[in-house]
Amino acid sequence: MSKLFRSSVRENRKLTTDHYLITLRPLKKIRKPKPGQFFMLSVDSGLDPLLKRPFSLHRWLGGDFQLLYETVGKATNILKYKAPGNVLEMIGPLGNGFPAGPSKTGILLVAGGLGIAPVFALAESVSSRRPLLFLGAKSRKEVLCIEKLRSLGIRPTVTTDDGSLGKKGLITDILIDFLSRQSSTCLPVGKVVNRYRVYACGPKPMLREMSRITKKFRLKGYLALEENMACGVGACLSCVVNTTDGLKRVCKEGPVFPAEEIIW
Amino acid sequence: MAKKKTLNTKVSIGRLKLKNPVMTAAGTFGYGEEYSKFLNLNNLGAIVVKGLSLLPKQGNPPTRIVETPAGMLNAIGLQNIGIENFIKEKLPFLRQFNTPVIVNFFGDSIKEYAKAAERLSRVSGIQALEMNISCPNRQAGWSIFGTDPKVTSKVVKTVRNATDRTLIVKLSPNVTDISLMARVAEDAGADAVSLINTITGMAIDIRTRKPKLANITGGLSGPAVRPVAVRMVWECSKAVNIPIIGMGGIISAEDALEFIMAGASAVAVGTANFVNPRAAQDIIAGIRSFMSGQGIHNIKKIIGGVNA
Structure with a gap:
């Protein structure tokens, strides 16, 4: 079941000029997300940007999890400045995720x-x-x-x-x-x-x-x-x-x- | 806690009694189900469901939304499952809750409006109807329902004759004088008016030189429109005697209270649901805490309470 919850930033690492990897720790326990599921994330508590943005699960670390993102617009260009300890509000995990196929294929x-x-x-x-x-x-x-x-x-x-x-x-x-x-x-x-x-x-x-x-x-x-x-x-x-x-x-x-x- | 119990947040919209003045705005809360895991639907003043038509509608092609400063433009185009599917598939779920259900509906002709109202009035579990005459994303020509006073009068009168339920008319801000439209709705038999629907807007991608929405234009909502909406509620409250449901960019209890003081008997939370699925519930709590902090025991005491 998806939840509204907050996560603290553990790390927000620059990978390339435009790509970042953020590690988040949920402040309350969340269900383990499936690959292909996503989170809606508020990059800030202000009114601009207003809406949450969807980010798919990149890596589940058994409690903490990572999102991989590219700085393409207003929200991601704010997100890149989030530092360890900052808290972000999010909803998830959302969506269906990749279905597992038969094990022989x-x-x-x-x-x-x-x-x-x-x-x-x-x-x-x-x-x-x-x-x-x-x-x-x-x-x-x-x-x-x-x-x-x-x-x-x-x-x-x-x-x-x-x-x-x-x-x-x-x-x-x-x-x-x-x-x-x-x-x-x-x-x-x-x-x-x-x-x-x-x-x-x-x-x-x-x-x-x-x-x-x-x-x-x-x-x-x-x-x-x-x-x-x-x-x-x-x-x-x-x-x-x-x-x-x-x-x-x-x-x-x-x-x-x-x-x-x-x-x- | 003892003090909290003495707070009276009840308001009336026509014959409809609400336990508190906070409802959800049509199109922003699905059919209630979508949000039921995030908040307790029993806590809401009323649930207004996504606008319905006699037959299911496809809506507009994507891209359907784009964010703008402190707001968003949408051109969903009233995609919906149709009245019959709603009654069969969605209403039984909503009936479980002790919260009035207000069905927002629309037609493409006066006849369709009347037929829809008639059908919805034969079903239990629907306490009021909200007529949408103000969506900015329908085909050319549709907007006259909410912008031409003669047509507005005719369609509201016709629907009035087709239903005995509390009838709310949702007004368009895309007019020169919204208070005139509110009077027209009142004279035609509306029990209440709700405002504002979204303000027609447009956004352009300067690199592709194309509109950001497939529909070219869309309806602006969110905090960006709030001062316009508050002003319009205030103007209408001076023009009509029927209750007003105020909406437009309400994110917090403070925002909701602005509308109430401008003259709204109730408010609707729209875009904020997208940002925070618990927004409506948080706003109710915030209104209560404002009331107890200010020593206001009855919400009715501050409806229209602006000193202007």
């Missing part, structure tokens, strides 16, 4: 840019199943979490838009190559379906492509979506997305949706 994780924030949480929780991770970013300095992933035994396949790390190009193209090889070398296209589950988070164009890819290879895929939201609890209807089953709320029925459900 392989796991493919795809993250674009800050999409690694929730995908890392999932990677950590399924690390014993040896997931394959495809990680795309604009450039070398935006490729996050590589060390932490290595310590989980995960060596991601990396692409960058400018080729400054890994292969130059889109991460989804690398995924297509991988799936094509799988299909042609060992399995007919239709069989890939049972072999892998795909979980992805990233910018909209990437997720749209993920819907196309999972359809093409007949794979079961899950996408973590993001939309502007005011309440986070299903009341304001700001964050709706169009699905094959009508409008759904990213905050309540999501943020994770089956890839085939989203109408792009």
Whole structure:
């Protein structure tokens, strides 16, 4: 059950020019969040910014937890100055989280840019199943979490838009190559379906492509979506997305949706 | 504690008796369920549910909200599950609580307004109706319900004849003289008026040169609109004899008390629910503590109590 609670800042570490990792300690016990779930967080007690902002779980530390964020607007540019001891009000954990697939299937994780924030949480929780991770970013300095992933035994396949790390190009193209090889070398296209589950988070164009890819290879895929939201609890209807089953709320029925459900 | 018990926070809106003057604003509290794990719905003065129409509505495409300084613009477009689904799926939950349910509703024609009011009046567990004639996010032409006094008069009269429930008319601030609209509603048979609905606004992304909302314009709410709303409540309170429900950017008990002193018999908490899901309950507690601190035993003593 989600709660309204306060957390004290333990650490707020700058990772790159625009990326920060904040560690929070809830002042009252909260339920362990699932990877893919999120928190609504007030970066300040003033009126501007007014609304809480959604941040997905990056890492659960058995009581404390971490959020990975990019300074993109007013709220995150205030958040970056929060220091140990500062107290922030939040609501959570919210949303559905990534569904665990059958234990025999392989796991493919795809993250674009800050999409690694929730995908890392999932990677950590399924690390014993040896997931394959495809990680795309604009450039070398935006490729996050590589060390932490290595310590989980995960060596991601990396692409960058400018080729400054890994292969130059889109991460989804690398995924297509991988799936094509799988299909042609060992399995007919239709069989890939049972072999892998795909979980992805990233910018909209990437997720749209993920819907196309999972359809093409007949794979079961899950996408973590993001939309502007005011309440986070299903009341304001700001964050709706169009699905094959009508409008759904990213905050309540999501943020994770089956890839085939989203109408792009 | 003994002193607290002597505080009288009861107010009346038409025949509707409220245990305290704090309700939720339509569209900001879902159908009540969404917030029931954060606060005790029994503590609220009334629950006003998300605006309903005869048939379910899709609303507007995203992006539907954008934050602006001390406020937000929304263009949800009255997405709702429709009256029948509400009665079947949501109302049974709300009936469990000892708090009046006010159903906000709208139509796309005078006939639809009347039909909706008629249908809602045949159901138990709905204590009052709030007519939404003031959403800024409907299709072109819809706004005349709340901005053309002749049309307002006609639609309110028609609904008045269709329902015996307490009838509240929610007014638009997007008019030249809101007190005139309040008088029109009163003359047409409204038991109360509620104000303000959101103020039409717009925000532009200067890099893409596109409006930030898919609907281009939206309704501004939150603390940014509060002084405008307080002024409008004050103007209406001088113009009509029916009770006023004041709203517009109420975040704290102090804000709510401003509206009450401007002439509101009750207040509604809107955008604040999004920021703090316990806001309405906190505001009730804050009003009580203000009253006991000031030696005010009956809230009615300060309704319209501004010395202006």
